[in-house]
Amino acid sequence: MRKWIIAAALVVLAAGCSSTPEKTDTPVEERPVTPATTTTPGATTSGATTSGVTGTALPTLHKDPTNILAKQRSVYFEYDEFVIKDQYRPMIEAHAKYLQANRGLRITLQGNTDERGTREYNIALGQKRADAVKKTLVLLGVQEAQIETVSFGKEKPRRDGHDETSWAENRRVDIVYIGE
Amino acid sequence: MQRIPISRRLFRWLGAGLAATLLAATPAGAQLTIEIVGGAGTAIPIAVVPFESEPASGMSSIIGADLARSGLFRVVDDAGISPRPYRGEDVRSADFRARGADAVVVGGTRPLADGRVEVRFALVDAVKQVQLAGVSYVVTPAQLRATAHKIADVIYEKLTGDMGVFSTRIAYITKQGTRYELIVADADGANPQSVAASNEPLLSPSWSPDGTRLAYVSFESKKPVVYVQSLATGQRQAIANFRGSNSAPAWSPDGRRLVVTLSKEGGSQLFLINADGSGLTRLVTSPGIDTEANFSPDGQSILFASDRGGTPQIYRFTLLSRAIERLTFDGSYNVSPRAMPDGRGFVFVRREGGRFMIATHDYATRQEQVLTQGPLDESPSVAPNSKLVIYAAQQGGRGILAAVSSDGRVKTRLVSPAADVREPAWGPLPR
Numbered sequence: 001m002r003k004w005i006i007a008a009a010l011v012v013l014a015a016g017c018s019s020t021p022e023k024t025d026t027p028v029e030e031r032p033v034t035p036a037t038t039t040t041p042g043a044t045t046s047g048a049t050t051s052g053v054t055g056t057a058l059p060t061l062h063k064d065p066t067n068i069l070a071k072q073r074s075v076y077f078e079y080d081e082f083v084i085k086d087q088y089r090p091m092i093e094a095h096a097k098y099l100q101a102n103r104g105l106r107i108t109l110q111g112n113t114d115e116r117g118t119r120e121y122n123i124a125l126g127q128k129r130a131d132a133v134k135k136t137l138v139l140l141g142v143q144e145a146q147i148e149t150v151s152f153g154k155e156k157p158r159r160d161g162h163d164e165t166s167w168a169e170n171r172r173v174d175i176v177y178i179g180e
Numbered sequence: 181m182q183r184i185p186i187s188r189r190l191f192r193w194l195g196a197g198l199a200a201t202l203l204a205a206t207p208a209g210a211q212l213t214i215e216i217v218g219g220a221g222t223a224i225p226i227a228v229v230p231f232e233s234e235p236a237s238g239m240s241s242i243i244g245a246d247l248a249r250s251g252l253f254r255v256v257d258d259a260g261i262s263p264r265p266y267r268g269e270d271v272r273s274a275d276f277r278a279r280g281a282d283a284v285v286v287g288g289t290r291p292l293a294d295g296r297v298e299v300r301f302a303l304v305d306a307v308k309q310v311q312l313a314g315v316s317y318v319v320t321p322a323q324l325r326a327t328a329h330k331i332a333d334v335i336y337e338k339l340t341g342d343m344g345v346f347s348t349r350i351a352y353i354t355k356q357g358t359r360y361e362l363i364v365a366d367a368d369g370a371n372p373q374s375v376a377a378s379n380e381p382l383l384s385p386s387w388s389p390d391g392t393r394l395a396y397v398s399f400e401s402k403k404p405v406v407y408v409q410s411l412a413t414g415q416r417q418a419i420a421n422f423r424g425s426n427s428a429p430a431w432s433p434d435g436r437r438l439v440v441t442l443s444k445e446g447g448s449q450l451f452l453i454n455a456d457g458s459g460l461t462r463l464v465t466s467p468g469i470d471t472e473a474n475f476s477p478d479g480q481s482i483l484f485a486s487d488r489g490g491t492p493q494i495y496r497f498t499l500l501s502r503a504i505e506r507l508t509f510d511g512s513y514n515v516s517p518r519a520m521p522d523g524r525g526f527v528f529v530r531r532e533g534g535r536f537m538i539a540t541h542d543y544a545t546r547q548e549q550v551l552t553q554g555p556l557d558e559s560p561s562v563a564p565n566s567k568l569v570i571y572a573a574q575q576g577g578r579g580i581l582a583a584v585s586s587d588g589r590v591k592t593r594l595v596s597p598a599a600d601v602r603e604p605a606w607g608p609l610p611r
Contacts, residue, residue: 108403117536118529118558119383119603120428121485121492121515123404124441124448124469127425131446149443150403151425155381162577 059102062177068094075133077171079114082128084136092133095175096140103143106178109133111151112158114167119153126151126173133173223254224339227281231301232266232288235321239299239328243285246332246346246368250568251590253339256281268302268311276306283312285335289324296320299327303335312338325370343565349607350561350570351375351385351394352581355600362396364411367606375411384428385605388435393455394605395419395429395438406440408455419457428471431455433479439463441471450484450497464497464504474526476519483507483517483526494528494541507541510548514539516558520586522566527551527586529558538571540586551588561606562586572602 062069072091075084084092099105111126130149138144159166228244247253256279258264265271266288276284287301300316313334319327326347333344348367353360360382365372376382380399387394388408395408404427409416420426424443431438436455441448450463450470464470466488473484481498488495494508494517508514513531520526525542535554542548556574563570566586573582573593579600582593 115556116534117513117531118472118516120441120472121469123425123427124471127443127448128469131443148423149425151443152381152399152404155383155399 059098059105061098062095062105063180069098073175075129075173075175076168077129077173079116079167079171080125081171082125082132084132092136093140096137096142099137099142099146100140103146106146106148108176108178109147109149110174110176111149111153112156112170112172112174113154114170115154115157115162116167117154119155123151123153123155126153129171129173133175223252224283225254225256225281226283226285226335226339227256227258227276227279227306228285229258229261229264229266229287231286231299232264233290235289235297235324237324239287239289239324239331240285242325242328242368243332243335246329246344247335249368249592250336251585251592252336258284268304268314271302271304271306273304273306273309281306283335283339285331287331292318297324299324299331301331303338325366329366329368342567343609345563345565345568345606345609347610348564349391351387351605351607352601353382353385353603355381355579355602362394364394364607375414376407376409376416383603385603386429386431386438387605387607388431388455389433389608390435390611391608395431397427397429406438408438408457417457419455420451420453420460428473430474432475433477439473439475439482441473450482464502472516474517474519477521477523483519485515485517494526508548516560517541518560518562520562520566521564524566527560527562527569529560538569538584540569549588551584551586552582552591557582559603561604563606564609568606570604570606572604 061067064070068091075088075092099107109130111130113122113126117125127149130151134147134149137147157166157170159169226247228240231239234240244255248255258276258279261275265286267286271284271286284304284306285301286304287299290298292298296318298316298318301314302311303313304311315334317327317330329346332346336342336344336346346367349364350367351362351364353362358379360378360380361374362376362382362385363372364375375394376396378398378400383397385394385396392412393408393410395406397404398407404425405418406420406426406429407416408419419438420440420442422442422444425448426440426442428441429438437452438455440451440453442451447467448469448471449465450473451460452463453460466486468487470484470486473482475482480500481496483494483496485492486495489506491512492515493506494514496505496507508528511530511532514528516529517526518528524544525540527538527540530537530539530550536556536558537550537554538552538557538560539548539550551569557571559572560569561571568583568585570581570583573580575593579602580593581601581604582591584591
């Protein structure tokens, strides 16, 4: 519970550069920005020009390498399993809180499997893992429209080894923020 | 296990083609090895005499390699027989019986005034001393190789009673570094052509029943999307690019529709879609995984893998009655059903003791036979005559293609020195 509060507090703190972080529910890509600003997503446009056009700060906390939202992006699974282990709760809750507070943000959940099993069945298994993470996020209040779940099956392993260490690393769902 | 290194000139199966596409940087003489892991006990000894005026590209060698590759024939050396017979009536059976041959193939080619070539051949039963077949073809020089395969088909059919598949094509995926290519080649590996390439994974090629199009899955847009591509024009269309994952395409026998696995409505579920991407309809509903669908040859039912019963098993969905029936019960992982073209059963992948192996299921007897040993065999694809299954295997940490006869007796595998080869799909008979 303490972690939850800290995470939530961090979200609010980080979004503090905007005066009304909870109202940034317009999709990021539809927000008009001033022509003078950089195209780097997440760059704030406030006060960048003297034309009188004002922008709204885009949420950037998920890009802060010191933040849990940037540091913890992967949920790992047991062989043939799609049950989310308790140890990933705090991290999923942090992302849920952040996505709730920033409804313009969108994520892709990318499911992966180890090399055992057929290619197509593993795509379905990776999908089931991604769907399990999505379900948890939605239960925590994230809008379904913010999340796309896809699967890479065993096609894009992070580790190429044929041992349990590699397999464990490859049985995972990655949280990817759109625009990253 | 027999391990027989065979010269490329004699045995061109898959190997030659793969060498041409994948090993451009290696010397042309690179040795490829076909391992005949197990052969039929009753291989027919046959002599294929070099043809009269045989083109440099070879006729008799292609025919002999085709027959030997099937595992049902053993090519007998005819060296020293003089004069060489080129016509059925010239075959002196005693010469060939002395070398152990039961059958003899002779033939010749003759250039015609219009630039085309006449190819004729005769198949002689050396035991009964009768001619079993004799055919003459008039073809262009570019069709000589195809004609050799055609002749091998005739011989195979005459002597085994089954349809030959030497004139078919195969599709497969190669991976070299981060480069994926979808290749179409003749069944013996010759004439390989890259029809799609990507730096993201390609998988699950599926032939349209008329052999003019391929459906496949590409990750090029950072997620699985199903494409249909014309082989004649190279033009392609994303026919299933919905939210989520789109995968596992398989054609209906009439070539009008495909069954695909989509996650757009949650889970991995089966849908029918027209070959142009229109007319999407949900097929079945389950709370879990339904995927790897495959039409029965009569188009009346669809085989698929599902974990609806707790573990991945193979089910049959009948389109008219909408009845769903579980077909596999042995073991905890039975997936990738592929219907046998003869309608008698299906091949599939079974996990047993941590090994993934190719197996067959017979509808009439409900018997299941494991054909291979694994450890990571997958992607079975059945030849149009239902006699051979091509599949992907791992050897030395790399993907290779292998073939096994559907009775499990004949096994061949190809080791390609440079690239991962996977996802074989056996094309239909040429029309």
